[in-house]
Amino acid sequence: MGISFHGYPHSYIKDDIMKTENLLMRKTYSYKYLMPGLIIFVFLVILPAVGSFYYSVFNYNGLKVGEFVGLNNFKEIFTNSNVNICFKNTFIFSAVTLFLKVVLGLAFALLANTQIRTKGLFKSILFFPVILSSVAVGVSFTAILHPETGIVNIILRTVGLGALAHEWLTDPGIVMYSIAAVDVWKNVGFHMALFLAGLQIIPHDLYESAFIDGAGSVKKFIHITVPLLLPVINTNILFSIIGGMKVFDSVYVLTGGGPGNASQVINTIVLSNFAQMRYGEATAANVILFVMVMITILVLNKFLGMVEKEV
Amino acid sequence: MKRVVSIALCVMLAMSMLIPVSAATAKAPAKQKPVTLTAVMNTDYYKSGIIEVMKKLTKDTGITLKIEKIPSGEQCNLIVATKFATGNVPDVLFYYSDGAQFKPLGLENFVEQSGQPWMKNYDMNAWKAGMSLNGAFYAAPYWGQNVSGMLYNKKVFKNLGLKVPQSYTELVAACKKIRAAKIDPIFLSGKDGWTNMIYSWCTATQGLDFAVVNKINTNKSKYVDLKNLVGGLSQQLELMKKGYCNKNVLSATYDQAQKALATGTAAMYCMGTWVMTDIATKYPKEANDIGFFPVPYIGGGKDVVGSFTPNAIYVVRGPKQADAQRFVNYFESVPVQNTYFSVEGGIPTIKGVTKTKLTPAELEAKSYVDKGRASLVFSIGFKYGWGDYGALCQDVLAGTKTPLQAIQAADAEFQKNAKAAVPTDPNFK
Numbered sequence: 001m002g003i004s005f006h007g008y009p010h011s012y013i014k015d016d017i018m019k020t021e022n023l024l025m026r027k028t029y030s031y032k033y034l035m036p037g038l039i040i041f042v043f044l045v046i047l048p049a050v051g052s053f054y055y056s057v058f059n060y061n062g063l064k065v066g067e068f069v070g071l072n073n074f075k076e077i078f079t080n081s082n083v084n085i086c087f088k089n090t091f092i093f094s095a096v097t098l099f100l101k102v103v104l105g106l107a108f109a110l111l112a113n114t115q116i117r118t119k120g121l122f123k124s125i126l127f128f129p130v131i132l133s134s135v136a137v138g139v140s141f142t143a144i145l146h147p148e149t150g151i152v153n154i155i156l157r158t159v160g161l162g163a164l165a166h167e168w169l170t171d172p173g174i175v176m177y178s179i180a181a182v183d184v185w186k187n188v189g190f191h192m193a194l195f196l197a198g199l200q201i202i203p204h205d206l207y208e209s210a211f212i213d214g215a216g217s218v219k220k221f222i223h224i225t226v227p228l229l230l231p232v233i234n235t236n237i238l239f240s241i242i243g244g245m246k247v248f249d250s251v252y253v254l255t256g257g258g259p260g261n262a263s264q265v266i267n268t269i270v271l272s273n274f275a276q277m278r279y280g281e282a283t284a285a286n287v288i289l290f291v292m293v294m295i296t297i298l299v300l301n302k303f304l305g306m307v308e309k310e311v
Numbered sequence: 312m313k314r315v316v317s318i319a320l321c322v323m324l325a326m327s328m329l330i331p332v333s334a335a336t337a338k339a340p341a342k343q344k345p346v347t348l349t350a351v352m353n354t355d356y357y358k359s360g361i362i363e364v365m366k367k368l369t370k371d372t373g374i375t376l377k378i379e380k381i382p383s384g385e386q387c388n389l390i391v392a393t394k395f396a397t398g399n400v401p402d403v404l405f406y407y408s409d410g411a412q413f414k415p416l417g418l419e420n421f422v423e424q425s426g427q428p429w430m431k432n433y434d435m436n437a438w439k440a441g442m443s444l445n446g447a448f449y450a451a452p453y454w455g456q457n458v459s460g461m462l463y464n465k466k467v468f469k470n471l472g473l474k475v476p477q478s479y480t481e482l483v484a485a486c487k488k489i490r491a492a493k494i495d496p497i498f499l500s501g502k503d504g505w506t507n508m509i510y511s512w513c514t515a516t517q518g519l520d521f522a523v524v525n526k527i528n529t530n531k532s533k534y535v536d537l538k539n540l541v542g543g544l545s546q547q548l549e550l551m552k553k554g555y556c557n558k559n560v561l562s563a564t565y566d567q568a569q570k571a572l573a574t575g576t577a578a579m580y581c582m583g584t585w586v587m588t589d590i591a592t593k594y595p596k597e598a599n600d601i602g603f604f605p606v607p608y609i610g611g612g613k614d615v616v617g618s619f620t621p622n623a624i625y626v627v628r629g630p631k632q633a634d635a636q637r638f639v640n641y642f643e644s645v646p647v648q649n650t651y652f653s654v655e656g657g658i659p660t661i662k663g664v665t666k667t668k669l670t671p672a673e674l675e676a677k678s679y680v681d682k683g684r685a686s687l688v689f690s691i692g693f694k695y696g697w698g699d700y701g702a703l704c705q706d707v708l709a710g711t712k713t714p715l716q717a718i719q720a721a722d723a724e725f726q727k728n729a730k731a732a733v734p735t736d737p738n739f740k
Contacts, residue, residue: 059731061415062396066733076727081720147559170502170561172709258504259561260706275385276696276724277392277415278731 049290056284061277073284077269086264089176093251093265094244096180097187101240102233104184105191110225112192113199123196127189134186138253141182145169169255172262179263183250187243191236198232199225234304238297245293343373346634351394352405353387354380356454356622358588360655364647374638376403384505385699388412395420400627402635405453408623410444411696415732422626422636424448429643432662440521441620441691450623451639455657458676459509459516459583459617459688460605467494467578468602475602478610479546486555489578497550498577500568501560501708504701507547508690510581511704513606514543515689516617528694530729530738533722535715540689543608544714548707560708573597581606583619587670588656603675605684616679617688621660695732698724 056073059066077083112123129137144150145168153165168178202225210220226233248267251257257268264272266289273282352361357380369375379401381390387406394400395416404421406413413421424430425448435448442450463475471492476482486496500506517539526532534540550556557563557577569586571577573594580586584603591598605614624642626635641647645663652659653666658677669677679685703720706712712720729739 059733059735061731061733062392063415063417064733066731067735072730076730081716081723147562167559167562170559170709172711256504258702258705259501259709260504260702260704260711262706262709262711271389272385272699275389275392276698276728277388278727281727281731 052283052286052290055280056287058280060280060283062274062279063277066280069280073281074288076281077285077288080269082261082264082269085261086266086269089263090245090247090265092176093180093183093247094241096177097183097244098237098240100180100184101188101191102236104188105236106195106229106233108188108192109195109199110221112196123192126192129186130189130193132186134249135253137182137186138250142169142254145178145182170259172259175255175259175263179250179254182254183247186250191240194232194236194239195229198229202228230304230308234308237304238300241296241300242293245289245296345369345373345375346631347375347377348402348631348635348638350376350378350403350405351391351401352378352380353383353622355383356405358655359592360454360651360657363654364642364651367650368638368641372637372641374634374641376638378405392416400629402627402629402631403638404625404627406623406625408442408450408452408620409691409693411693413449413623413625414444414694418444418447418449420628421449422628422632424451424626424639427451427636428640429661432643432645433660434662438620438660441687442623449625451625451643452621452660453624453642454585454622454655455652456621456660456680457583457585457619457657458603458673458680458685459513459581459619460603460676460679461513461579461581461607462572462584462586462672463579463602463604464572464575464577464600465602466600467575475604476607477612478607480610482607483550483553483555485578486550486553490555494575495557495571495577496555496579498563498568498571498580499547499551499556499560499708500563500565500580501705502562503565504699504705506565506568506582506701507704507708508701509583510547510606511540511543512689513581513617514546514608515540516686517609517614519686519689521687521692524692527725528692528738530726534697534725535718535722537689537718539608541714541718543606544704544707544717546608547704548714551708561705569593572601575600584673584676585619585657587672591656591668591670598670598672601670601672603672603679605679615684615686616676618680618685619688620691621657693725694736695725695728697721697728 055065057068057070059069080086108122108126112119112126116122145152147153147165147167147170150168152168156162156165166174169175206224206228207220210224215223246267247265248271251263251265251268252271255263257264257272266285270282270285270289273279273285357378361378365376381387391404391406392415400420429451430448433452435443438452439446442448442452467489468474471488473485473488476485489496515537519537519539523532523537527534551560557571565586568577568580568582569590570593572580573590574597587598587601590601605616607614624639626632626639629635642651643661645661648659648661648664649666652664653668656668656670656673658669658673658680659667698721700721703712703717706720707714707717726739729736732739
């Protein structure tokens, strides 16, 4: 049988070693599959992100790294004449799109979750804008919202509601709301899909029990649907807030930050700095945005998590 | 003897056979090895002139030019800067001649043009201020010299019995009469931000002493000190507020302005003469009804027109720079310039070019240059960029900034760009 070790036969020790090796191999097996993607992620995302902290404290024109300037680039961002407008616009856009995407997304999901005959068509129509190119949507809505030749104002004037016709994309007072509306139109289908997935895993017998107990639609919604849908609501809120704070394509294609600087947001300021070869300052603006998004996610996650637990 | 004679005859015969070969060899030029050059060009520059030149380029030189067209405006600056930052440079670059734009790309990336054959036909003294940097010429001219001022529809003026205004007061009076006839006196294409800059550039050019440009470049003065710049922006706003511009200024585009001016739904449009190339293409008959006069700011016949330097072609240092230089020498030669300007508007900067396609408006503009009533336009010669001045003009038209606030914002951007320069500018520490 072979030499024993502490009274155990050699074959048992060998078995144990093999079992440990198998266990280790199983544990590292999945990591081996992760490695290629992880390497790409590290080189294309993590390292550039870390590098951005470095470039944000230097004078850097994209071709040469100049002198170390400390927090000067950050100071330049906060003393930019458009900084108030861009933070205000980013906040307005995030708040408006958050509210509309969550409320409308849920409403459409509730409708799509009923037994209407055309629910398949309904879901397709609502989801279709999500897959369209942002550029195509922007160019189309630039024409649709034109104050003279745009179809929106033409219809309003034709039906006698000319007073409601506005310069949707050229009135500094309403331009951000117009952009938010276009963004909601484009992306509400995505939020509807998330809500729909959440609605479909709620057990039907809960609704049946509530019906037997005499609960109406509103009570069923408040006491069954909302509590069980909370994780999905929270996910939608987070997606919407992050998307709102990082907005760029909708603004850039529809107005370019205009008229003038009336619809500038943080990311259009970043682009403007890159275009003037102030790469250090542009990177500093990106770092500021990163910190803002991180803080928002952490705070929201904590708050929404507490709400979930309470419910 | 017979043998000697026959040998001599054979030698002579053999030599006579060689003569046409050597003559042919001496006469025939060495065939240029075919070469493909890459070029990057702002899409607005790709017009009839370069298209016509490229038809014979390969046959004449063996060069095939592959042009990558990039969007204009801020995107153009970004793409070019990214290409140079990543080393993905073209062999030939069609870009701005303004030093503030191309200097950040690194002068070491370009081949200096002094001593090249094409410069024999080039008035270096006339173009030194606008086309050279630190006394060296890197830019070869592309497109023509253009002039900025007020383009006007002669038919509208004639029908209303109006004369070319010589002062701001006369301009306002003319606007009043034109508005009464239900025609837009001045078209403002507010949506295309860059077009809003021209009016204040024209007024700022009046009496401009280029020593002031040097003072701004060395932080001894600021844009707000230029009264004619602030004044011009204020005048433009005043004209709009008085109702002497088109409706929905901020939605109106450069294309719509061309149509309005050509068809007479607008009487005047403040722009550079480069717009006449587009108008002549789209509205060939109506283009002859458009005239030109300097923006009346100072008055009394003392206003000058703003003269723009042409755009530029740069030879980028690299393995094909010799062929790229050959292309530039070919392009700037008088015969090729004649080909270019026979289909493209603009006033040639190369001497000896006789075939031009100048519209009446361009000829009128050129007459002011020939009379000495021209000056390099205000925007030339600054070392650093001043941000998106077009967007600031839009802010003024939208009412979100006053003219003074807009110029102060431009100053702030200039200061930022100066401080962010690599290497650091000691005047802006």
